[in-house]
Amino acid sequence: MTASLRAARALALLAGFHLLGLALLAALAVTDWLLVTVLFTASTAYLVGGSLVASVMVAIPILRGMIAFLTAGLRRRGPGGVVVGERDQPELWALVRRAAAEAGTPPPATLVLTGEVNAGVSERARLLGLLAGPRTLAVGVPLLAGMTVPQIRGVLAHEFGHFAHHDTRLAAVTMRGRAAVATTVEAFHGGTSRAQALVGSLYVRYARFFLRSSQGVARRQELAADRAAASQVGPATMAAMLRRLGVLGAAHGYYAATWAAAGVPVGVLPPSGEVHGGFRRLLAARGPDGLAALAADRPARKDDPYDSHPPQRERLAALEALAPAGPAYDPDGPPALALLRDEDAVMAALEEHTLPAEAQALPRLAWPELVLRRSVADAEGWAAPLRKAVERARRMAPVTGRPTGAGVAQEAEAEVGGPGALPDLAAVLDAIDDGLLWMAVADRMPKPPQAARLTGASARNFIRPRIWDAVAGLLLLHLVGRGLAEPDTSWSADPGLVLPDAWEKGMDAAVDAALADTPDTAPLRALLAAPPDA
Structure with missing residues (x-):
């Protein structure tokens, strides 16, 4: 389909949107005219008045949506x-x-560096997108951090392929129509009258039709841009770029959720520039195999019929079907990040444009201190339910080898450090040795209502993982307190703590023994009593 035919189709769809609104308004106007001129009598005055009010209530969101359509392009914001x-x-x-x-x-006219794993072009087109306007190219810094120069050339060639085929003007038509349809449909949300629900259902159906129809055009534009780019940089380079793009998307999603956000729960951020810049460190530490593992662990993305991009497999198949063209693919090309001058300053400036003001005001910590603080906070959170459960169990149950009766609660309270204090690791191990784990302590651990009815082995197996995490948290706090645990900032795993070799090898088995159906804390106590360098 030629550019002219694509433009005609887009305009026809937009005309249909306007015609739908005008038809609804015309139907309302004709109905009101008939009510006033034909059916109006003294006895029907109340009914006619109510109908006129209902018509106005329905007409308002229709007009609001049509106005939003006309102003959508003017209100569109550029990339941050x-x-x-x-x-x-x-x-x-x-x-x-x-x-x-x-x-x-x-x-x-403008080049913008963003914090997204993406690149794109936009154009402030006029006259429903048919007249050209200033163009902006947005390039994600994570792409520069994770791609080679040949791969970035493929990204740019694809984006300028849209320019060369005048697709940005057509995209302006399509996207403007999408915004208008979405705005109009949103105007009907929350309506309580049956008339509003009926009109809203018409717009929802048209919106689905419009999105599916325009997505077909958009996907053909993407494939055309791929072909144009492949003619310049080669199909093999384009295919390598697409595969790398998927890997970087998975890696950056993991980085943003683990490392970049690690300090948020404890109210701190990494050093200036490291919110985005830390991604470089993860890429360097993981290597190709580690990044491929992150991509493999990412849930498979379902095909979205409204997505403007075809599925990656379809794009790769189309590229593989092309005849060789352009330069040969260089898998060892120079890193694209070398194109940036003073990359650290760029990373810091990017934070000012992407982080909310309240986040920018947070104190900054070096990565080791940040990871340590977060690890301690996590360990305290894991341990808290168990410590509270042990405290309550101690207050309610007699302590082995000690007097029973009224003095038990006071003695247990003294053991855990006085009023308001929670049991420490030693007190928790003593409670296990005193036979309180199953079920005095376990019964007092928080659990969902449906699990409260479990008994016996089923109850133990349900709550055991939560108690395991709690004991592990207490052990981590103990090791940090003794200076035996250090923050893990190798970037080859999740942020956490590095433990002494003896603990890395023996901790899991020792905790398993302590939480067995017949608990045995001896292995755990032996680890605790061992010299630090053992």
Whole structure:
């Protein structure tokens, strides 16, 4: 389908949107006219008045949606990130200009570096997207951190392939129509009248039709941009770029959820520039195999019929079917991050544009201190339910070898450190040795209502993992307190603690023994009593 036919189809769909609104308004107007001129009598005045009010209530969201459609493009915000000029980043701009020239299209007016694993072009087009406007190219810094220069050339060639085929203007038509349809449908949400629900259902059905129809056009544009890019950089380079893009998406998602956000629960951030810059360290530490493992662990993404991009497998199959063209793929090309000047300053500036103000105000800690603080907070959280359960069990049960009766609670309270104090590791192990684990302590551990009815082995097996985590938390706190646990900032695993070799080898088995159906704390006590360098 030619660009002209695609434009005609997009305009027809937008005309259908307007016609739907106009038709509904016309139907309301005709109905009101008939009510006033034909059916209005003294006896029906109340009914007619109510109908007129209902018509106005239905017409308001229709008009609101049509107005939103006309102003959607003007209210569209650009990508959030750091705007860089040619003086700031001459090497990156040189690559951008080269890619634009090879695509036969003018370079963008603005280059923005973002914190996303993505790149994209936008154009503030006019007249429903048919008249060109200033173009902006957004490039995600994580792409630069994880790709080679040839792969980034493939990214840029794909984006400028949209420019060369005038797809950004058509995309403006499509996206503007999407915004208008979504706004109009949203206007009907929360409506309580049957009339509003009926009109809203019509817009929802049209919205689904519009999205599916426009997505077909958008996906063909993406495949055309892939072909244009492959003619410049080669199909093999494009295929390698797409595969790398999927790996980087999985790795960055993992990084954002674990490392970048590690300090948030304890109210701190890593050093300036490291919220985004730490991703470089993870990529370097994991290597190809480690990154592939992260991608393999990522849940399979379901195909979205409304996604503007075809599934990756479809794009790869289309590239593999192309005849060889362009330069040969260089898997050992120079890193794209070398295109950035003063990358640390870029990472710091990016935080100012991507982090909310309240996050930027948080204190900063070096990675080791941050990981240690978070690990201690996690350990305290894991241990707290068990410590509270042991305290309650001690207050309610006699202590072996001690007097029973009224003095038991006071003695147990003294053992755990006085009023308000929670049992420490030694007190928890003593409670296990005193036979309180199953079920005096276990019964007092928090659990969902449906698990409260479990008894015997089923109850023990359900609660055992939670008690295991709690004991592990107490052990970690003990080792940190003795200076035997250090923060793990190797980036090859989740942020956590590095334990002495004896603990790494023997801790799991010792905790398992302490929490067995017949508990035995001897292995755990032996670990605790061993010299630090054992």
